Amino acid sequence: MDVYYVDGEFVDAADACIPVNDLAVLRGYGVFDFLRTYRGKPFHLEEHVERLENSARRIGLTLPWAAAEIIRIVHETLRRNRHEESGIRIVATGGASTDFLTPQGKPRLLVMVTPLAAPPDSWYSAGVKIITFHFDRLITDAKSINYLAATMALEEARRCQAVEAVYVDRENRVQEGTTSNLFLFRDGMLITPGKGILSGITRRVTLEIAETLFPIDIRDLNKEELMDAEEVFITGTSKGVVPVVKVDENVIGSGSPGPNTRRLMEAFRRYTERYADAH
Ligand SMILES: Cc1ncc(COP(=O)(O)O)c(C=O)c1O
Numbered sequence: 421m422d423v424y425y426v427d428g429e430f431v432d433a434a435d436a437c438i439p440v441n442d443l444a445v446l447r448g449y450g451v452f453d454f455l456r457t458y459r460g461k462p463f464h465l466e467e468h469v470e471r472l473e474n475s476a477r478r479i480g481l482t483l484p485w486a487a488a489e490i491i492r493i494v495h496e497t498l499r500r501n502r503h504e505e506s507g508i509r510i511v512a513t514g515g516a517s518t519d520f521l522t523p524q525g526k527p528r529l530l531v532m533v534t535p536l537a538a539p540p541d542s543w544y545s546a547g548v549k550i551i552t553f554h555f556d557r558l559i560t561d562a563k564s565i566n567y568l569a570a571t572m573a574l575e576e577a578r579r580c581q582a583v584e585a586v587y588v589d590r591e592n593r594v595q596e597g598t599t600s601n602l603f604l605f606r607d608g609m610l611i612t613p614g615k616g617i618l619s620g621i622t623r624r625v626t627l628e629i630a631e632t633l634f635p636i637d638i639r640d641l642n643k644e645e646l647m648d649a650e651e652v653f654i655t656g657t658s659k660g661v662v663p664v665v666k667v668d669e670n671v672i673g674s675g676s677p678g679p680n681t682r683r684l685m686e687a688f689r690r691y692t693e694r695y696a697d698a699h
Pocket residue numbers: 454563596597598599600601618619620621622623655656657658
């Protein structure tokens with residue numbers, strides 16, 4: 421049985437619950453972050469906690485816990501679970517509210533550690549299909565718990581035999597996926613949007629690795645450029661670097677993972693190994 425940290429206590433996952441007057445339940449008001457382990461070591465935990473704090477600031481939620489306290493609780497929750505690799509969810513809820521609408525300074529902290537669900541090997545060897553989905557995310561640099569559009573977009577993706585949906589905003593810009601960032605290669609240049617997105621930590625690491633390998637252009641991308649790209653890939657905590665070979669019904673490049681993407685996938689894999697060795 422998994423053990424979760426819920427508002428000050430460690431409990432069995434089956435017994436984990438929060439009161440129904442929490443704004444997370446009533447209004448989708450709260451923030452979260454998700455990270456994973458590599459060889460048992462939480463990957464860039466400090467950075468994820470920093471992002472959680474930033475998300476909270478962006479939605480006006482005051483967190484009473486210091487970053488060091490959250491980090492300590494994550495390590496302790498990990499220690500109480502025994503998975504080979506873990507997915508770690510850190511949630512800060514809006515807390516109890518007597519008017520059922522406004523925060524009253526009682527956020528709850530939840531840390532959920534579960535066995536990591538790794539995507540199938542075929543995603544990396546054959547590439548995946550993604551779809552486009554028209555939507556403008558609100559407060560894009562905050563990881564709010566409100567994933568209404570993401571849930572709907574992913575359902576649509578599944579109906580289309582795709583694994584991810586990427587948001588296209590009202591100005592026809594392709595921004596990012598429901599839980600991933602988007603990259604493409606065009607004339608050997610690595611291009612990724614820089615505005616109106618969540619700053620993915622996998623994206624940040626990928627850009628750091630790519631710096632020595634390819635010219636990089638961080639700029640807006642439109643849907644036509646995506647469809648015309650030589651190579652496309654997505655990045656995210658749960659999936660790493662995943663080659664995209666089809667967007668909607670449009671085949672990308674040769675229809676199989678391109679050489680630049682494969683190079684980056686390999687470099688990312690080596691980076692995670694070095695990270696696990698060093699921590
Ligand atoms: C909207 C959005 N964009 C991008 C990402 C990728 O971020 P990371 O690489 O930190 O997982 C996520 C992660 O869930 C996300 O929800």
